[in-house]
Amino acid sequence: MDKLWTDFVNSDYHDWRGGDRSEDRLGKASWQQDFLERWHLNASVPASPKDELSMRNFRNELLALGARVSSGASLTDVEKQWLNDVMEAGHVRRTLNTIDQELKLQLVAVEAHWHQVMAEVAADFALTLVEGEGGRIRICDNLDCRWMFYDDTRSRTQKYCDDKMCGNLMKVRRFRAKRKFQN
Secondary structure: OOOHHHHHHOOEEEOOOOOOOEEEHHHOHHHHHHHHHHOOOOOOOOOOHHHHHHHHHHHHHHHHHHHHHHOOOOOOHHHHHHHHHHHHOOOEEEEEEEEOOEEEEEEEEOOOOHHHHHHHHHHHHHHHHHOOOHHHEEEOOOOOOOOEEEOOOOOOOOOOOOHHHHHHHHHHHHHHHHHHHHO
């Protein structure tokens, strides 16, 4: 299951098949636009060089924090404060709307900028932790992939970001290595 924060941190693409190809999609206007549309967020596209640098720094910090949490570590007070500082940059107002004939209370961004987007990403990550789901944060076991994902399986045993891609690739690699060893 994709989450806002996993989609954002995985913008640093590495060829999961083991090739040399990698790209930082964060700086691509097409990725920025797709990301904003997919998550119903607003900011100027393309992002300014200053905003891109802020987003890269934020992504790197969030990746490191996610890796710590995935290894079973608890958030430190410094990490909590960092998340709070990022979320504070995104100002929202509450509005009552009717959606699908039901009343809904929504948080609506006051301004449309990339710091607001990062605040939403940080809030989504924090919500994962608040809901007690930090133990479901994983890093793909395919060392070529390095994607972070949310394990939504009942057994909490998912090893790969995608069983059809990384999972099958790793199964084939294990089979071939075993065969080579036997010969």
